Amino acid sequence: MNMMHAQRADRMTRQATDPREHEADVVRRVTYALKEALEQEGIARARAITDNRRLWIALEASVRHPANQLPRETKIALLNTGRAVMREMESQAPDIGFMIEVNEQLAAGLR
Numbered sequence: 001m002n003m004m005h006a007q008r009a010d011r012m013t014r015q016a017t018d019p020r021e022h023e024a025d026v027v028r029r030v031t032y033a034l035k036e037a038l039e040q041e042g043i044a045r046a047r048a049i050t051d052n053r054r055l056w057i058a059l060e061a062s063v064r065h066p067a068n069q070l071p072r073e074t075k076i077a078l079l080n081t082g083r084a085v086m087r088e089m090e091s092q093a094p095d096i097g098f099m100i101e102v103n104e105q106l107a108a109g110l111r
């Protein structure tokens with residue numbers, strides 16, 4: 001019963017949160033996983049990189065959506081940054097530090 005109350009409270013809090021803050025929180029959680037992956041190998045690292053890939057795919061889809069009202073220059077900058085991050089993730093030995101830095105800048109810009 002307490003778990004149900006906790007889940008309901010969490011849901012209500014999320015609904016009340018500013019959408020940009022919610023987006024920044026998602027980016028911070030993905031970034032935290034990348035930081036943890038710096039000291040790990042195997043599945044944990046692969047999962048963190050995969051989650052980061054999903055984040056950037058979703059971001060690109062959002063930027064390209066016709067209803068997106070960001071200025072054109074901002075959209076272009078985000079898309080170019082996303083391409084650089086995607087290329088890095090596809091490399092043989094991805095630079096996780098680079099991905100962390102980009103994500104931290106993105107999260108800061110959402111505040």
